[in-house]
Amino acid sequence: MEQIFEKLFGILSIIFTIISIVLLFLVIFFITKESVLIFQEVKFFDFITGLTWNPLAGEPTVGILPMILATFYVSMVAVLISLPIGIGCALELAALENERLKGFFTSILAVLAGIPSVIYGFIGLLVVVKFLERTFRLAAGESILSGGIVLAVMVLPYIVSSVAETTEKSYEKYKETSLALGVSKSYMLRALILPNAKGAILTSMILAFSRAMGETMAVMMVMGNSPILPKLLGKGETIPALIALEIGTAGLGSLHYHALFSSGFVLMMFLIFLNALFYLIKKNLTEHLE
C-alpha cells in the first residue's frame, strides 16, 4: 500500500510539473501565433518604430513605439525612486538586532506586496495625481511621473526582500569580525555590506523593472492613457494598459485584434530577455560567492 502511494505521488508530481511547463509553452505559442498574422500586412520594424496608433481609421496605422517607450519610461522612474528607499530598508533590516521589530517590518513589506493593484491605482489617483496637479499646476496630473511613483511603492517589497536576503546574510557573517576591529556598525554597512550587495542590487533592479513593465491596472488608472510619446509630466500609455483597454472592443481577427496581440508579444519578449538576464547574473553571483 505504502509503495503504491509512493509511486502514485511520484507520477502525479511529474505530471503536474509537465503541465506547468506545457502551459508556459502554450502561452508563448498562442501569443506568437496570433501575433505573426499581422506581419503579413505590417512590417515588424514599422510596427515597433511607428509613432501612430490608429487601428480603426480608414487606413489603419499600428505603431507602438510610444507605448514601448512609455512602458520603459514609467518602469525606469519607478525603479529609480524605489531603489534608494529599498536599499536603505534592506540595510536597516540587516542591522536590526531586535527580532520582533524585524519580524514586524518584514510582515509590513509582505502586506505591501499583497495589496491589490487596483487599490494602489485608486490611492494613486486620489493622492499622487492630485499632488502633482497642485505642485506643478497641471491641468491633469495623470502622467508618467504619477505612474512611476505608484509603481515605485508597488515594487519596493521586491527590491527590499531581494537585497535584504544578501545584506542580512553578510551582516551576520561579518558582524563580529568587523566589530572586533573597532569600527562602527554604520561604517560596516557603508563600507562592507553595501558594496558586497552590488550584485543583489543589480538583480533586484531587474526584477523590479520587469514587475513594473508588466503591471497593468494601477498604471492604467494614473497615467492618462494617450498613445503619444511620453513626457515625465505628460500622459502616456503602457503596453499592458493598451491591451487591457482595447482588447474588449477589438473585433475578433481584425487588424486591431492582431496588433494588440503583437504588442503583447513584444512585451513578453522584453520580459523573457530581462528574466534571462536576471537568471544569468544571479547564477554568476552565486558561483562567485562559492
Add this chain to the structure above:
Amino acid sequence: MKHHLILKDLSFAIGDTEILKKVNLTIPHNKILAVIGPSGCGKTTLLRTLNRLSDEEKQARVSGEILFKGKSIHQIPLAKLRKDIGLVFQQPTPFPMSIYNNLAYALKYHGVRGKGNLDTIIEAKLRLCGLYEEVKDQLTMSALKLSGGQQQRLSIARSLCVEPEVLLMDEPCSSLDIHNTKIIEDLIVKLSQHYTIVIVTHNLQQARRIADCTAFFLGGKLIEMNNTEGFFTNPQEEETKQYLQGLFG
C-alpha cells in the same frame, strides 16, 4: 613583570547561565599567555569580555573589573578599546573584497588617509605576517581566493593594521594543517616582541611550544596559572594534573 591587563573578580553570564565565575587574572606585557581547558570552560568568552564583544550578546551580565593599563575598560570608548585590543577568530574571515581593501577597511575608519600612508602600513603588516612576498602582485585579488592559511595570516595582518597593543587569538590554528599551523605559531612568537598575546588553544603541545605563561580554566573558573615550564612540569592543582594527563578533555 609588567602587567597589561588585570581581571578582578570578573564574572560573566548570559541570562541565568554563568559562564565565567570570579576570575582573577593578570596578563603580562608583551608575553604570550595560553589559555587552555576543555570545551565550554569559558576560554572564548574570556577573550570576548576583554574587548567587550561579549556585550553584544543579548542578556549579557558582567560584573567585576577589567583594567587595561590601569584603567577600567568600561571607561575607554568602544572604538578605541577594540582598536587597542584586537581579536583573531577561529575561522579565518576575510571580507569579500580585495586583499588590499581588507587591510584598508579599518584603517580608513580610524582616520588613516592618503594612499601613500595606507600603502606603507599595509605593506609593513603583510611583511610582518610573511604574506607580502606571496601576494604582492595580487593585492587587488579577492581575499576569498587565498588558501586557508593565507586567509588566517591576512586576518592577523588586518587586526595588526590598526596598531593594537594586545592581540587576542581564539584557536587561530584549529582549522589549519600542520604546515600552516607552524607558520602561524612562528608568527605569534615573533609578534610577542611587540604585542601582548592571549591565545586560546585546545592544543596542549601548542601552548607548551609557544606560550610564556599558561592558564587553565575549568567550569568558568581559573584553576591555575604559571609560567609555561612550571605549569607543565609541576602543576599544583589536582584538576590541572588530571587534565594534563588526559583524564578528561
